[in-house]
Amino acid sequence: MSVFISVVVAAYNEEAVIEQFYERTARVLESISPDYEILVVNDGSRDSTAAKVRALHQKDARVKLVDLSRNFGKEIAMSAGLDFASGEVVVVTDADLQDPPELITEMLAKWREGYDTVYATRTLREGETALKKLTAGLFYRIMNQFSRTQIPEDTGDFRLMSRRTVQALRLLREENRFMKGVFTWVGFNQVGIPYERAPRAAGETKWNYWRLLNFAIEGITSFSYVPLQISTYVGVITAIFAFLYAGFLIIRTLLFGIDVPGYASLMVAILFFSGCQLTFLGIIGEYLGRMFEEIKRRPLYLVQEVLGLEPNSPQVLLRPKP
Numbered sequence: 001m002s003v004f005i006s007v008v009v010a011a012y013n014e015e016a017v018i019e020q021f022y023e024r025t026a027r028v029l030e031s032i033s034p035d036y037e038i039l040v041v042n043d044g045s046r047d048s049t050a051a052k053v054r055a056l057h058q059k060d061a062r063v064k065l066v067d068l069s070r071n072f073g074k075e076i077a078m079s080a081g082l083d084f085a086s087g088e089v090v091v092v093t094d095a096d097l098q099d100p101p102e103l104i105t106e107m108l109a110k111w112r113e114g115y116d117t118v119y120a121t122r123t124l125r126e127g128e129t130a131l132k133k134l135t136a137g138l139f140y141r142i143m144n145q146f147s148r149t150q151i152p153e154d155t156g157d158f159r160l161m162s163r164r165t166v167q168a169l170r171l172l173r174e175e176n177r178f179m180k181g182v183f184t185w186v187g188f189n190q191v192g193i194p195y196e197r198a199p200r201a202a203g204e205t206k207w208n209y210w211r212l213l214n215f216a217i218e219g220i221t222s223f224s225y226v227p228l229q230i231s232t233y234v235g236v237i238t239a240i241f242a243f244l245y246a247g248f249l250i251i252r253t254l255l256f257g258i259d260v261p262g263y264a265s266l267m268v269a270i271l272f273f274s275g276c277q278l279t280f281l282g283i284i285g286e287y288l289g290r291m292f293e294e295i296k297r298r299p300l301y302l303v304q305e306v307l308g309l310e311p312n313s314p315q316v317l318l319r320p321k322p
């Protein structure tokens with residue numbers, strides 16, 4: 001039984017690897033079914049990624065291009081790809097061949113068994129520093145403590161999804177999209193298969209610690225309001241102690257008169273409470289900022305060119321040929 005497979009890949013400055021990606025992926029797909037599309041979303045690359053994809057499309061019309069109007073970030077680029085993918089199953093992967101396309105065969109077998117999402121779980125992170133592994137582990141632990149949507153550990157975006165999962169994902173239009181969480185939120189039958197994550201085939205990673213930290217904050221704040229609850233609890237508890245201590249001070253002053261020394265306790269109290277307040281204001285700010293983003297209801301992305309695809313969306317704004 002032949003099945004139409006879409007492979008969605010977000011590419012940002014991937015000229016060094018995109019052709020290699022195509023060759024290896026096409027070889028795998030060919031061995032499964034001749035009906036496939038490789039849908040590259042060019043996320044505002046400043047190199048020749050788009051040109052290379054255009055050339056690939058000339059050779060093989062099953063390579064398709066969604067060219068975003070600027071860099072929107074991987075999560076949104078991936079969502080754009082999911083909006084255009086027409087496969088019965090859709091595979092999401094990275095352009096750098098860190099996720100071996102050979103695994104698609106195994107994923108598809110699981111799909112045939114009746115699973116809607118087959119995600120790949122890393123058993124090995126080659127070419128990644130000990131610090132990155134440590135922080136990644138910590139992130140999953142905190143995230144799952146904080147949120148009701150339990151994201152599977154050591155799972156990236158590499159996955160195969162049924163059509164209904166993709167349709168469900170299309171319903172989620174939030175701007176702050178933490179894909180790992182969104183994928184899990186959708187539900188249906190999910191299963192993980194282990195794989196060894198290879199180092200990048202070529203080119204450079206676009207992630208650094210600052211980006212990863214913000215990514216972690218994004219993950220937690222878009223799936224949980226536990227930080228807000230923590231602020232409430234800490235606030236209430238410290239307020240109770242503060243009131244008790246204030247009462248004690250008032251009574252002591254009434255009974256024994258004014259006692260001038262007390263600079264240290266005063267400073268400690270001021271510093272402690274202003275520290276708490278600033279932290280909690282920051283937490284509220286994180287949520288407020290996200291609400292601000294969402295409430296504007298902007299389109300998630302804009303597309304300036306498509307190849308091999310119908311431009312049937314108001315988000316596709318083509319330039320007429322002169």
Ligand code: UDP
Pocket residue numbers: 009010011012013014043071072073074077093094095096098204205206207
């Ligand atoms: N990517 C993207 N937009 C961005 C950053 C990255 O589309 O703004 C793509 C990138 O081209 C690659 C994937 O996301 O296909 C993963 O990026 P990278 O390999 O740099 O991340 P890492 O594997 O190091 O986490």
Ligand code: MG
Pocket residue numbers: 094096098200205
């Ligand atoms: Mg990578």
